Amino acid sequence: EAKAKGTGQFVEFTPEMQAAQDERFLLQRELEVALETQALEVAFQPLVRSSNRQVMGFEALARWPHPRLGAVSPGVFIPLAESTGLIGQLTEQMLFKACSAALHWPNHMIVAVNISPVLLRSEEFVQNIVKVLEQTGLAAQRLEVEITEGVFVYDTERVVGHLKALRALGVQVAMDDFGTGYSSLNYLTRLPISKLKIDKSFVDRIGEDSANDAVVSCVVGLAKTLGIATTAEGVETEAQATLLRGVGCDYFQGYLFGRPTIDPTATIIASRNNLARVESGLTDEQKA
Ligand code: C2E
Numbered sequence: 002e003a004k005a006k007g008t009g010q011f012v013e014f015t016p017e018m019q020a021a022q023d024e025r026f027l028l029q030r031e032l033e034v035a036l037e038t039q040a041l042e043v044a045f046q047p048l049v050r051s052s053n054r055q056v057m058g059f060e061a062l063a064r065w066p067h068p069r070l071g072a073v074s075p076g077v078f079i080p081l082a083e084s085t086g087l088i089g090q091l092t093e094q095m096l097f098k099a100c101s102a103a104l105h106w107p108n109h110m111i112v113a114v115n116i117s118p119v120l121l122r123s124e125e126f127v128q129n130i131v132k133v134l135e136q137t138g139l140a141a142q143r144l145e146v147e148i149t150e151g152v153f154v155y156d157t158e159r160v161v162g163h164l165k166a167l168r169a170l171g172v173q174v175a176m177d178d179f180g181t182g183y184s185s186l187n188y189l190t191r192l193p194i195s196k197l198k199i200d201k202s203f204v205d206r207i208g209e210d211s212a213n214d215a216v217v218s219c220v221v222g223l224a225k226t227l228g229i230a231t232t233a234e235g236v237e238t239e240a241q242a243t244l245l246r247g248v249g250c251d252y253f254q255g256y257l258f259g260r261p262t263i264d265p266t267a268t269i270i271a272s273r274n275n276l277a278r279v280e281s282g283l284t285d286e287q288k289a
């Protein structure tokens with residue numbers, strides 16, 4: 002491991018550390034190339050209404066089909082992009098691809114795009130969103146940005162200003178991974194957010210831990226009182242969906258309803274057919 006010597010200026014590198022750093026530099030260079038060649042893809046995961054399970058939109062998730070390593074996890078390449086200054090370019094491409102795709106969906110469907118905390122501080126952030134909306138022609142109301150809590154530790158005023166500008170345009174703002182940050186409740190009242198996404202870690206424990214269920218129920222109720230909609234992330238079981246619906250959670254996202262897919266056409270058609278059945282008063286069995 003690293004040893005600080007003397008004044009602490011010199012750090013000794015072991016062969017393992019050197020190898021890890023070489024791998025990181027290589028991955029960074031490959032990410033640069035992937036961005037230059039527009040090689041990143043977007044996977045879309047359905048967001049469904051809890052009342053009838055109709056698809057109300059999709060979350061866009063970055064995918065990197067890597068020539069050497071196969072699929073690299075966003076948990077690896079997103080932090081890499083953030084620490085190397087590539088995240089702006091990555092996000093711009095994601096926004097453009099996601100908004101372009103949404104143009105082919107029914108008008109009532111939204112697309113949610115993850116925005117890295119480091120970008121929310123920059124002046125160009127709002128202009129970039131406006132530019133993408135203009136270039137693609139997507140209505141602002143159909144775009145939702147997902148932000149995480151981490152960012153607000155610094156420069157809250159500035160970030161609040163940027164988010165207010167987006168809301169004024171009609172763009173929706175969702176707080177992602179709610180409950181995992183430092184001062185969730187504080188931000189809930191101070192930020193102009195339209196939706197709160199309850200973190201998967203709370204959803205995972207539903208039915209196993211009564212204190213956890215009470216927290217979920219209270220968060221949904223509190224959001225409702227504040228006029229904020231709620232989405233539960235990572236819903237995998239019917240038992241979780243039942244409890245969440247019972248406490249008033251508005252939307253679901255999770256493997257129970259659909260995994261992220263590069264082409265969501267089949268999901269859209271299935272949802273549309275299902276809606277037609279419901280509207281014509283026929284159940285799935287009767288129509289089949
Ligand atoms: P997130 O925004 O909270 O996205 C949800 C993650 O949970 C996705 O992982 C999704 O595939 C996964 N997930 C959804 N439902 C289930 C479920 O039922 N079970 C399980 N086990 N997992 C589920 P993914 O695609 O690996 O993305 C991980 C994170 O990487 C995202 O978390 C987001 O924070 C980040 N990310 C992905 N794409 C982007 C991007 O374009 N920009 C930025 N800034 N971050 C991104």
Ligand code: MG
Pocket residue numbers: 060115147177
């Ligand atoms: Mg997200």
Ligand code: MG
Pocket residue numbers: 177178198234
């Ligand atoms: Mg999330």
Ligand code: MG
Pocket residue numbers: 178200201234
């Ligand atoms: Mg999450």
